[in-house]
Amino acid sequence: MKLTEVDRKSRVLTKAQFGCLRNAYTINITRGCEFTCVYCYARGYPDAPFCGEVQLYRNLPQKLTEELDNPRRRSVIHRVVFNTASDSFQTHPDILEITYRTMMVFLERGIGFSFLTKGWIPNRFIELFSDFPELIVSRIGLVSTSNRYRDLFEPNAATVSERLQNIERLQNVGVKTEVRIDPIIPFYTDDEESITKLFKALITIGIKTVSLSYLHLRPAILNQLKRELPPTEFNVLQSCFENKPWTVVGSSTRSKLIPASLRKKGYNRFKHLAKKFGIAALICSCKNPDLPGQQCSSAFGTEEIRSSLKEKSIQLSLFPC
Numbered sequence: 112m113k114l115t116e117v118d119r120k121s122r123v124l125t126k127a128q129f130g131c132l133r134n135a136y137t138i139n140i141t142r143g144c145e146f147t148c149v150y151c152y153a154r155g156y157p158d159a160p161f162c163g164e165v166q167l168y169r170n171l172p173q174k175l176t177e178e179l180d181n182p183r184r185r186s187v188i189h190r191v192v193f194n195t196a197s198d199s200f201q202t203h204p205d206i207l208e209i210t211y212r213t214m215m216v217f218l219e220r221g222i223g224f225s226f227l228t229k230g231w232i233p234n235r236f237i238e239l240f241s242d243f244p245e246l247i248v249s250r251i252g253l254v255s256t257s258n259r260y261r262d263l264f265e266p267n268a269a270t271v272s273e274r275l276q277n278i279e280r281l282q283n284v285g286v287k288t289e290v291r292i293d294p295i296i297p298f299y300t301d302d303e304e305s306i307t308k309l310f311k312a313l314i315t316i317g318i319k320t321v322s323l324s325y326l327h328l329r330p331a332i333l334n335q336l337k338r339e340l341p342p343t344e345f346n347v348l349q350s351c352f353e354n355k356p357w358t359v360v361g362s363s364t365r366s367k368l369i370p371a372s373l374r375k376k377g378y379n380r381f382k383h384l385a386k387k388f389g390i391a392a393l394i395c396s397c398k399n400p401d402l403p404g405q406q407c408s409s410a411f412g413t414e415e416i417r418s419s420l421k422e423k424s425i426q427l428s429l430f431p432c
């Protein structure tokens with residue numbers, strides 16, 4: 112992976128315009144992501160760097176400090192969301208250094224944040240978080256305990272064991288932690304045996320809530336999958352979307368959902384098995400607009416976590432979900 116350092120010229124904190132993140136202030140440490148998950152929609156953005164390159168915003172902590180030291184700006188920033196288009200826990204030491212300094216800027220000012228990661232969280236972050244657990248919501252992306260799944264779909268992300276260790280270490284220092292099972296891959300990670308293995312691993316380390324969402328396609332993702340998956344896996348996946356029209360899903364105007372009947376069946380399987388383990392399984396409403404009564408948990412975790420943050424008087428009114 113080639114790391115290029117660039118200066119951030121525009122404002123650091125930008126308001127998301129989509130789905131459950133609408134109106135949330137978001138931040139990304141890099142443009143591009145070394146994990147190169149095959150299903151990653153951010154890789155298809157028009158300004159995404161070429162595959163193999165990651166652009167690091169080297170002036171981010173300084174720009175952020177200036178932005179937050181402006182009283183008018185500070186008065187509207189209460190919480191932020193990391194990693195809407197990259198991962199702050201990529202392995203390059205320079206990325207981790209900017210991530211650390213950026214998170215410090217928020218925490219020193221009492222500003223909370225959430226992050227979703229598939230990376231390994233180094234110990235110095237855990238030590239930092241242990242001083243501010245009430246300000247942080249962590250969400251660990253983990254779809255399967257299968258190493259083959261990880262090698263095919265998330266080839267450069269942290270191992271299953273590392274992600275499970277992340278959860279344990281975060282919980283040990285009091286950071287609220289949930290697991291996001293997204294994207295579920297039909298016929299690959301949604302069979303009874305795979306789900307059972309995953310829930311067994313999660314309940315052992317005290318996870319009580321997971322959020323679920325099946326893969327949905329955008330045109331760029333389709334090309335990535337074709338290029339990067341073995342033909343057998345690609346053909347099975349493609350067949351799930353055949354004859355489905357491109358439609359509006361969340362922030363994307365051109366997406367394809369897996370047929371509702373298949374998703375419903377799969378979600379029911381997850382929920383049924385989750386109940387056996389005493390785990391609450393919630394379905395992300397943003398990515399399942401055609402299924403009724405679902406709960407969105409993308410910005411600051413599930414209702415359980417949001418309630419606990421409210422109890423601590425952290426303002427969440429910016430986030431309607």
Ligand code: SF4
Nearest residue numbers: 144147148151196197
């Ligand atoms: S970790 Fe997230 S941002 Fe990075 S490649 Fe995977 S899906 Fe994309």
